[in-house]
Amino acid sequence: MKGIVCEEVGKFIWREDLKEPVLEEGKAIVRIRRIGICGTDLHAYQGNQPFFNYPRVLGHELAGVIEAIGENEANLHRGDQVSIVPYIHCGECSACISGKTNCCKNMKVFGVHIDGGMRELISIPLEYLLKTEGLTLDQSAMLEPLAIGAHAIRRSQMAAGDTVLVIGAGPIGLGVMALARYAGAKVIAMDVNEERLAFCKSWAQVEYTVNALHQPKEQLAAITNGESASIVIDATGNAKSMMNAFELVAHGGSLIYVGLVKSDISFNDPNFHSREMTLMGSRNATKEDFAFVLQALSAKYIDIDRYITHRTDFADMINQFDGWLKPESKVIKALVEIN
Numbered sequence: 575m576k577g578i579v580c581e582e583v584g585k586f587i588w589r590e591d592l593k594e595p596v597l598e599e600g601k602a603i604v605r606i607r608r609i610g611i612c613g614t615d616l617h618a619y620q621g622n623q624p625f626f627n628y629p630r631v632l633g634h635e636l637a638g639v640i641e642a643i644g645e646n647e648a649n650l651h652r653g654d655q656v657s658i659v660p661y662i663h664c665g666e667c668s669a670c671i672s673g674k675t676n677c678c679k680n681m682k683v684f685g686v687h688i689d690g691g692m693r694e695l696i697s698i699p700l701e702y703l704l705k706t707e708g709l710t711l712d713q714s715a716m717l718e719p720l721a722i723g724a725h726a727i728r729r730s731q732m733a734a735g736d737t738v739l740v741i742g743a744g745p746i747g748l749g750v751m752a753l754a755r756y757a758g759a760k761v762i763a764m765d766v767n768e769e770r771l772a773f774c775k776s777w778a779q780v781e782y783t784v785n786a787l788h789q790p791k792e793q794l795a796a797i798t799n800g801e802s803a804s805i806v807i808d809a810t811g812n813a814k815s816m817m818n819a820f821e822l823v824a825h826g827g828s829l830i831y832v833g834l835v836k837s838d839i840s841f842n843d844p845n846f847h848s849r850e851m852t853l854m855g856s857r858n859a860t861k862e863d864f865a866f867v868l869q870a871l872s873a874k875y876i877d878i879d880r881y882i883t884h885r886t887d888f889a890d891m892i893n894q895f896d897g898w899l900k901p902e903s904k905v906i907k908a909l910v911e912i913n
Contacts, residue, residue, distance in 0.1 A: 575593065575677065576595070579630070586891075588889075601642070601700065602641075602703060603641045604636075604638040604639065604697075605638050605701070606908060608636065608638070608712060609691055609912070610716060615776075624836050631689035632690050633684075633687065635687075636856070637657050637711045640703075659704060660680060676859055684698075692910075710878070712882060713871050721867050732754060734757065734758025737757050739764060742810035744762075745881070746809045746832060750807050752778040752875070752876050756795035758872060762797060763782070764784040766785065777881070780896055791822065805828050805830070806819050806827065820845060824847045828852040828854060831856065888903075
């Protein structure tokens with residue numbers, strides 16, 4: 575079986591001798607057709623991903639077709655198009671028992687803690703398959719990154735009419751913006767790149783943009799009549815941005831970190847307490863979040879064709895990958911096709 579392995583930092587190898595999966599009870603064999611390239615994949619390749627070991631088959635933004643499956647009560651059949659929910663939870667820890675499977679104590683993320691989908695076939699338990707009838711393969715592969723944003727929105731307890739500031743116009747931040755708009759929020763986008771901010775307006779249809787390099791507090795105050803934002807979601811994965819975000823939250827508001835940084839973060843406690851702020855982390859997603867994204871995609875609310883800016887076939891991915899790391903490539907989302 576063909577596949578790509580991240581052998582060590584900065585090194586992929588092409589393999590044609592990977593072991594093919596064998597059908598087991600309670601699982602399906604899925605032929606992978608699309609692989610989205612995530613920031614996690616980029617960080618793993620560069621050696622910046624926490625909780626990571628080499629060698630590893632990357633890939634957790636996945637769409638495919640069921641190749642083999644036994645009798646089941648999930649109404650899944652051979653030939654069904656599916657998306658993969660890549661968060662393998664234990665079902666026994668306190669988080670799982672309380673329904674927070676996205677932050678399972680013993681979490682094994684497909685393509686991060688265990689080998690993922692950069693290969694022709696995978697074996698996956700049925701509970702982690704989501705049938706995507708009516709969506710394209712591209713849309714199916716993008717369910718996972720968009721679900722990350724959907725979970726951050728759900729964590730924030732955002733309601734229609736709320737003012738939401740989203741910091742960081744990368745693929746996760748853009749998903750947060752589009753889905754917050756879909757849920758009825760007034761969205762303000764913040765980034766350091768004017769071209770990306772223009773994309774926030776045209777693609778995510780945000781009402782306002784703020785350039786973080788030019789007095790962001792003052793710009794935000796002008797937009798909100800001095801009240802700041804009741805919900806701030808930082809999707810940068812940048813420690814400085816995450817710390818500065820404390821200054822942008824309205825009194826009584828919430829700050830949600832959906833971006834992850836491999837370092838410590840500090841903040842001024844009196845400032846934090848005086849606002850009675852709520853600080854939250856947002857990790858992964860649940861099936862409810864996938865369902866919310868599926869609804870938005872089915873309603874044709876999100877333009878996946880413009881979200882995916884780069885694509886290549888599987889055999890050429892290694893040649894393309896280093897280029898996607900360069901800012902001048904202007905990648906929003908890269909997609910790998912397996913035919």
